[in-house]
Amino acid sequence: MNTAMNDTIIATQDFPSPSQISVNGIELEVFEAGQHNKGNPIVLCHGWPEHAFSWRHQVPALVAAGYHVIVPNQRGYGHSSQPTDVNDYDIEHLTGDLVALLDHFGYADAVFVGHDWGANIVWSMALLHPNRMKGLIALALPYQVRGEQPWLAMMEQFLGDDNYFVHFNKQPGVADAILDQRTGQFLRNLFRKNLAPTPPEPGMMMINLAESDTPQGEPIMSDAELAVFVSSFERTGFTSSINWYRNLDRNWHLLANTDPVIYTPALMIYGANDLIPPFEQLPEFVPNVDVVSLACGHWIQQEKPQETTQAILSWLAKLSD
16 A cells, blocks of 8 residues: 555544654654644554554544644654664664654653553653653553563563564564565454454464454454554564564663662553553552553553543543642
8 A cells, every 4th residue: 555545544534644753863753733732742652563543542632631642653663764773673762762752842751651562662761761751651561670580581481482572583584574474464363352462472373363364353443444554564564663572682781770660650551351461569660650450452542442541531630630
């Protein structure tokens, strides 16, 4: 699908038109709404394998609530830059992009909202750039405390060689090629209600997900909405976004000197049917956190848009008090 058609699909959903903004040595494709609410910024960060469009349901309500809404396609996604060096997708670069985005708009701080990998970026912003955070909202992925063992080694020990995090790192290019060849079917089969929050393990399960003509669960979006995601990944391929996973151990080292306790006011939104379990010790490491659980799977803000929006707005009102 060409760029013009992709833009037409986005426009039909009342989603703002994008701008290309130069930050941190790259360009980000940024969707911006509520510019008249200057001085009250909120930044929405998507997950994998997603797109800024995943926040389409929340943008109008946030604008109506008085927020200047900034929704980037983060590096490696959409029409944002796709650096070729794997290290250019580490946590310093990803959070640095958001800091530079605040600088571009002239903001000292903002509320940051993240889903899935975007939640990881938002938690990391609170570790690396706490002075730029007014508050944070994380969906699906709770705070991942840095332990004594690098993350990939820990995952391999407890989840095995076939875990997709490990597979992405130990067999670079294999999963990328499978998903590039079957982009439409993979995304159609992945974005379903109450299914696994991540692509299935490598081997037959991943191939089956990409090839299956009988996906399980109800779709969380219309064909026109899904086409935005499909056209984006058909243009970019999956390697640049999977490179985020290939920096897990590098990120572990980069976060070595950070205080593990996050004092930024936070809201954690879980999907009750998500396979990512709640982090029971979250209040110990995030003492100023509120927790909400919604009756849905992993794709929280798309599966339960009204409930998610209400939870966000209620917490933002509390933050402003």
